[in-house]
Amino acid sequence: MELLGDLGLGFATALSPFNLLYCFIGVALGTAVGVLPGLGPIATIAMLLPITFGLPPVSSLIMLAGIYYGAQYGGSTTAILINLPGESSSVVTAIDGYQMAKKGRAGPALATAALGSFFAGTVATVLLAIAAPPLAEVALEFGPAEYFSLMVLGLVASVALASGSLLKAFTMIVMGLLLGLVGSDVETGTQRFTFDMPEMADGLNFVALSMGVFGLGEILRNLEHEHTRSVMVKHVSGLMLSKADLKRIAGPVLRGTGLGSVLGILPGGGAMLASFAAYSMEKRLSSNRAEFGKGAIEGVAAPESANNAGAQTSFIPMLTLGIPSNPVMALMIGAMIIQGITPGPNVVTDEPELFWGMIASMWVGNLLLVLLNLPLIGLWIRMLTIPYHLLFPAIIAFCCIGAFSVNNSTFDVFMMALFGLVGYALIKLDFEPAPLLLGFVLGPMLEENLRRAMLLSRGDATVFVTQPLSLGLLLVSLGLLTAVLLPNIRSKREEAFSE
């Protein structure tokens, strides 16, 4: 059993005291981020990227991954206790979770969320370990044409599955692609859009861009409707689930895990989509349909399992293909590149310790999260009450230092300030900034593969449709695109997102 040997290596890596410490820091920070108001995993990972430069690649990626799935746990705590989802992926958890809390069943709700997440996390880890290596092997056979088409599919899917206007999501991707092209051209070394500034020769700083748009931009948005939060539930008791509860959540947890795992792999998917889909599915299937919206435990179990499963399986395309399926994965790719690792199918074979260590750390991290979230729930409740006006000045200070520390350059700090304005403008104009980051990361890769494919085919653009795999990928993209544009499905999609 090769898999067992690989997983053994993974656990040996993940359980080394040093990595265990960083896994713990990651999930603890992730929970905190999920609980704290107005601070999301994207901004946090961007802020912490510079700190991880000094760490070995494995430890830094373990920690950053922990922040992402840890935030799914923390986000559900706020959703249940104060009806304010800490993360977008916990929006639906708030519907029934908060009703449960109001009825004095906050304990079982939190326990359901944590145990459902843990189960989902375990399954998703196994899935990742089984599915990723063969997928990477297939990807090794990919030529530039296949890669180009795959990235097109990724970008199209992220638009199709995003909420809001399609036109605007496309615009954000194109803008991201353009911003990604700033700097020296890979092939000719020509300076593009650098305005002869030496600081721009290596391209726009990824950390400065994401911290500006997602850190400062978000803060400016949050300050517009600032309000204090009140916590109704001060003490949570009865964390144990009754037998009847366990029976009720078994089905939803299983279905949520399955659906979440599949949706997480899809480009553009991830935790948020998974939780929405799982909730609406459970609402149709459940025998307790009438109770939904009034505190049904199934309404907590399904989305919470799904978002954790989705958060974890969204690592599959990132680790095997080097293609991000959501902004957080885009940041992880950025972190890998900064650490000197080329993301792509080679990671499995060239960096087995990193690959398997990360997978094993996810299971370890999920276990840590259950321990952190259930017995220590009182701590997180206290954290809930930290007011935002004490939080955001510290975030700004962190962002400034972070942007500076990447290249020890004040230029990047100015860049961050500029992108803070850009991010705020985008939010004000109702452009969702997430696809911008995907485009930014994929821009150079997309161009490189396009140019290589055209060179190999001697300028014949039909190469993208004559190669069967590439054609298949493009057809799927086209299918997705027409599907979301059809009026029938379009109205359903809007309905799904407004639910």
Next chain:
Amino acid sequence: MTSMQRRRDVIGGLIVMTVGTGFLTVGSDLDMGSSFRMGPGYFPNVLSVVMIALGLAISGLALRCPKGESGSTPLPWRGLLLIIGAAVFFGFAVRGLGLAPVLLGVVLASAWASRYAAVRTSVSLAAGVAAFCTFLFIQMLGLPLPLTGPWLSLEHGSPLASVLASAELPAVSGPALSK
């Protein structure tokens, strides 16, 4: 679509077109190459044209909607100025003032962007953040930044020393010390 959304999208589309045109103009002197051997200008120029088209579509669709009463939300100028200003201040002053003083400034300034800001909490927050960050980044992570920078130094020739000297404080630099 309300009239506010209509106005917002018309403006948004115009901005998108402007950005696209900007990229097209700056990128116009890049070598296009051929579709066989694409030059550095090929992909960016194609994307710029797509961007302009998208902008046109966004504005166009918005203009097709009927006009209603116009309303607008005021921009939070205070927050924008303080927060973006704090980051710019950090960029300008961090090497000169050093990390600790510049962080005090950044936190104090940005704290006032909130409507709940109060003097006492802001000051203690600033002190806390500055202490924590200087410890973490300079002590633990070895960020090459001084705790307090040359602008605050009293050594001969530094800006502060010359300000003090011109204010006729002979104790700092004077013939009496050189002997």
